Amino acid sequence: DELSMNKLSRPCRMMLLVNPQSGKGQALTLYNNHIQRMLSEAGIQHTLVITERQNHARELVREADLSQWDALVIMSGDGLLFEVINGLLERPDWEEAIQIPLGILPGGSGNALAASIHHYSGAPQVSSEELLVSCGFLMCKGLVSPMDLVCIHLSSCPRVFSFLSLAWGFVADVDIESEKYRHVGSARFTVCTLVRLASLRVYKGKLAYLPATDLPKHEEGLRNKKTLHCNNQPPTSVPGRPSTVSPRVNTFHNSCHSNNSLKVRKVESTPSRSTNISLTGPSDSLLPPLDQLLPSDWVVVQEEDFVLVLAMYQSHLGEDMMAAPGSTLDEGVIHLFYVRAGISRAALLKMFLAMEKGTHLANNCQHLVHAKVRAFRLEPYTPKGIITVDGEVVEYGPVQAEVHRGLARIITG
Ligand code: ADP
Ligand code: MG
Incomplete structure (x- = not known):
């Protein structure tokens, strides 16, 4: 099945999004110490994008010209990938955009997807920098697989x-x-x-x-x-407005949770x-x-x-x-x-x-x-x-x- 498993082309143009605040705040150091050389030696041309704030990555991938990139890889915790995936699905061309190969290198404190992918590869469970290096090698191999997403209302x-x-x-x-x-x-x-x-x-x-x-x-x-419209949402059409306006609504409402401590x-x-x-x-x-x-x-x-x-x-x-x-x-x-x-x-x-x-x-x-x-x-x-x-x-x-x-x-x- 051609779509279910294929390989990144070489040379590969990778956008590598790094959240400098993730985890213990060492993602950039970890990149310099472990990842930069590994990717270069594997022939992966990558452009480093350092995120400046929450939702930066989300906005960036929502607007990006994806034809410039063969893969979007994030080096952070799970939170940054969440932004990237939602940014891609907010695009008018979401159906094509969500097909771009994504990748994750564990640089945060919550690195569950990286740990899962590492586990699926058959490798024994490791953590911290060992996990990062191991995930770096998997990234260099560049095999791409389909991944489920869950839609949440x-x-x-x-x-x-x-x-x-x-x-x-x-x-x-x-x-x-x-x-x-x-x-x-x-x-x-x-x-x-x-x-x-x-x-x-x-x-x-x-x-x-x-x-x-x-x-x-x-x-x-x-x-x-x-590709029907979502059937569970309130009416969305406003007279005189095209229904394909790209969404700009932030989806996290922290104000809704009320435990002040x-x-x-x-x-x-x-x-x-x-x-x-x-x-x-x-x-x-x-x-x-x-x-x-x-x-x-x-x-x-x-x-x-x-x-x-x-x-x-x-x-x-x-x-x-x-x-x-x-x-x-x-x-x-x-x-x-x-x-x-x-x-x-x-x-x-x-x-x-x-x-x-x-x-x-x-x-x-x-x-x-x-x-x-x-x-x-x-x-x-x-x-x-x-x-x-x-x-x-x-x-x-x-x-x-x-x-x-x-x-x-x-x-x-
Ligand atoms: P961690 O696992 O350490 O929590 P995440 O990748 O989950 O790492 O990132 C946590 C949050 O930080 C995400 O919600 C992301 O949007 C946000 N973020 C991304 N870049 C920055 C930045 N430069 N400064 C502050 N927060 C950022
Ligand atoms: Mg997180």
Whole structure:
């Protein structure tokens, strides 16, 4: 299958986006020490773009002349790739734009996709600079594979596309609270997990999902190729305005989450040409509007008290957290996990420790549930809380998601 796996051409013109603030603030040093020479020796011409602020990369790829580039590679954490993917899908030519090979070099504190790709390559789990160097070699090999993206609907934001995870409850809290421990790098998650265990909370809400049945691959492909407008959004046409205005709406609303004790990166809002939601990107065929009832083939989870809900579409949640060991790059499946309330602190700690090796599912924990799904909806009842998408805070409230198989392409080595 020519599209499912191919190779970067040589010479290769690569745009390498580096976030100098990511991780411990050492991404540029890491680039100079490890990556520059490696890429040059592999014959990869690359242009370094140093991001200056949040959303810089997103705006840049939204406007860029993509015919100038053979690959867009980011050296940062998962947050910067999130911007690049959403920037590409906000373009009027999104269908072609999202085909450009993407790449990720772990330079942040949350390097889950890099760790996942490294795992898919069959290499043993490593972290920090070892992971970076190993991912650098994979990058030089330049094999490109399709990667699933998940479209996420929030109640008052445009759709966003996610490549990694959606979290509510324990995992989301840890992800955001650990921001203040950034200086310790990826260890921030471990530190914060222990802190959170001491003050375990229960979150109330309703969870429902559409189970994954085995669909032939070509059928999935057809579904993703449809270019109808998203069917779940409020009317977007304004008289006299073309409906293809490129969206300028910032999609992160930090103001919506109300736990004042948490420090959340301030999100800058770009001037909005239109307050309408995005008309670009593939349509979602499985999701009714967020405020309407779900079809009868969806499963409604009976429990309403959770410690966490976690949707994963890659294997790793962090460099040393294999939260979804069964997940692959492009199977078109969301691995939905939830932990029911009533789990003991000891059992939860055991679960997180086992995640390092991905053995938590084999532990027979009665409170941990795993389902393979194509779509899900979560309606939090607990009035305050955090939802993260790919590790970044999004609007707190009802949320639903659908997987788009193999929508993006990523360098896997
Ligand atoms: P980390 O894993 O360390 O959090 P990320 O790649 O997730 O690294 O980056 C975190 C955030 O930093 C992203 O939301 C990104 O938009 C933002 N960002 C990118 N460039 C800059 C910059 N120059 N200064 C500050 N923030 C930036
Ligand atoms: Mg991040």
